Amino acid sequence: LLAPAPCSPPAPFLLILVPSAPSHRDRRLAVRDTWGGPWGDSGTPPSRTVFVLGVTANPDTRRELLAESRRHGDILQGDFGDTYANLTWKTLLLLRWARACCGGAPFLLKADDDVFVHVPAVAAHLAAWPAAPPPRLYLGRVHWAVAPNRDPRSRHHVPAGLYGAARYPPYCSGTAYVLSRRAAAAVLAAARAVPLALPEDVWVGVGAGRAGLVPRHWARLGGALRVPAERCCLGRALLSAHGLGPARLRGAWRRLREPGRACPELLRGALGRIRCRIMAWGERIWGRGGDGTEE
Template sequence: MGMGAGLGTGNGDGALALDAGVPVGPNGADPLPLGNVSTYPASIPILLSPEPCGPSGPFLLVLVPSAAEHAEQRQAVRDTWGRGTPPKPPKTLQNAPQMPETPRNAPETPENAPETPKNAPKTPRNAPETPENAPETPQNAPEEPETAPETPSMRTIFVVGLPGSRAAWRALREEWLRHGDVLQGAFPDAYGTLTLKTLLLLRWASRRCPGARFLLKADDDVFVNVPALARHLRAPTLPRRLYLGRVHWWVPPNRDPSSRHHVPAALYPASRFPPYCSGTAYVLSRAAALAVLAAAPHVPFVGPEDVWVGLCARRAGLAPRHTARLAGAMRVPLDGCCYGEVMFSAHRLRPDDMREVWGVLTGGGNGCGALERALGVLRCRVMAARAGGGW
């Protein structure tokens, strides 16, 4: 894709430098404001951050916006389609660094840098051997998780905002320590800040995972058939700057002030949005992601977040590429033929639904037998095409 170690620099987005770990929330500074804002945020303080990717990066970096309290949804993604190979984080709160109490505008130093699993204190070299720090042997080595066949190299990162309570704050930090896959920004965790979450995850990916070939943004109630999507992304006919999803065509802005989708005319006066991909699940190649970030400071910072990404893409000269195999908001029945043969993604699944589909797809075969295939695949294809945009 032609983007090496210099990824994230020289593209017009001066805000790509990630911020120091400013303590906000229960004991710290004020968070960024909630709601539609017209000013592009020059910086977003980061409280918790995953380890950077390795030099080569995964084939697919999965970025999942999630509410801080949605621990069950995140675990369902980890247990099913979102399995990757993140670095091993610390296991307990006992060896975690405490939240630093530093001035709001302090320069980044090792003391006030955003917390990552790698800067937790390590066991001293001459500490007595215990079950916790015993050297790994074949007998006590952790079991490798089972993965679906043909799964490409991938990594899943969840991005959240500020929890609503101290208990939720502690639970989130313990989750980060256990899994090492949570990125937390210093803004309220609400629908109105989804655009901030998307900007944060794109900035993090550009700086901390520059080798990823593709970024998949998916909501935490979406199931993704990663092997099928990966096969599609390996097609040689796809453009280098790929913006792929279920395209919404020329949608009018919502002018109702009481709606959470409200877009004031002063912020976006045009009568229609340009085509954009549904925010439930879409793919950006790394070249496309950089183009979106470069255009972002010059685009009204409006919600919904998928509209904002579409506006950035339009300014960057990116045309969205439609596929009905990313379901958008369409409900997909829990059917092995739909999930195994037709769809790349499906929306509005509960955690139990995700596990049910995963069990079907990994329990031998793809859950679509010869008898079901004749009508099941056709039914799912027709349903997906009729939901909008054609096949």
């Protein structure tokens, strides 16, 4: 219904795909003004951000979306209701658009609109991979041995008739993960055999498993962690944080961008980084992951 222009050559190094909701205009503006916009560093590999939305029945919101799309040129809208149950449809649409309209981008970063991602550090990690990144790379905070939610009262309910196995295959947290171009194509090829009613991140993981992709764990992506958005934590120990509203996104951006600002004293900065790493380790061991707690 709404679509951004295709990528012009040269294609961006990192195509950032952000599921959003029609009413989340303030979140999209904050992402554009912070991590999803230009970082102003000539040494940072180029990126491009696209938001994906469904349909709303509110006529005022529809008019606002049309104006927003015309102004920013970064909204992709699918012809399906914008509901929580349709999050997987958004990812499917994003992957299809990326393949058809920005097929030259070597990497895709999917991240939610309440997540902060240190994009230059992620891009630098990919660009500096020893030798070369695996051609079929699926990278993020991996959840292992997660059981489907069988509670019919939960919006994350997955009945045995939809997915009968006792455990999901390993998959990356849906808050932020990276797919190489070939990995995204492999997930799309397997998509028709994977139920779209699965949780979004699980759907990608099941498709990746069917395609023979093994997710690579990267502890520096914070998953569902709501970490303190400190300079010494977000950017040094972790490269993404979840659950940040527009004001906190802008605050994290300001702290990371302030020229010459160092971590507060050596000992305090080191302790802050250790605390963030311990939080990340604990989320890996005890985090609930795929039961739908990550939104």
